[in-house]
Amino acid sequence: MTKYRIDGAEVNSISDLYEQFNRELMADADWIMGQSLDALNDVLYGVDGAIRDGNPATFVWNDHAHSRETLGFDETQRWMLDKLARPGTFDDRRIKSELDDLRGGVGKTYFELILEVFADHPLIELQLH
Known part of the structure; x- marks a missing residue:
């Protein structure tokens, strides 16, 4: 199982959120994801593919309440x-x-839009803490 972690306490802007997404999702890539809901959606389709190949994925979003507020x-x-x-x-x-x-x-809000993107990927578990 692959676990991705988002530190909500470090999310003070949309830019901060994408820095974390890039750190978690693009570590092995030679490019970074732009600050785009469509780009995130596309990258999550790749995670969906890995899940279908037998590698479950979970996103653990710690201190999501802070992110919800700052992405409000x-x-x-x-x-x-x-x-x-x-x-x-x-x-x-x-x-x-x-x-x-x-x-x-x-x-x-942007936070709610991010949650909608994740909801489009029911194979990916999103844990809000």
Whole structure:
């Protein structure tokens, strides 16, 4: 079994989270994962393949409450505004709608989006501590 560890106490930004994902998931690769939910999803498909080959995988996310807080409203809003600052690069209309939802209290935070990515990979066990 492969265990990956995320130290939530060290996650103070989206960038910090991806540093940990890269440390855990990309140690044997000659490239690093970009700060992208799609990139994380793609890399987790590789983990799914290893599981199907008989190597179960578990992510242990210690102090996830700290991560939930730091990847909450403020960091999510900053991330969305950063995307909107680069017109034509992303689906501006969708991001504006998601930002409105976030500001209205019904949108998803970056932490919640990360959990959704993991939920798309039911073979991977995610333990939140």
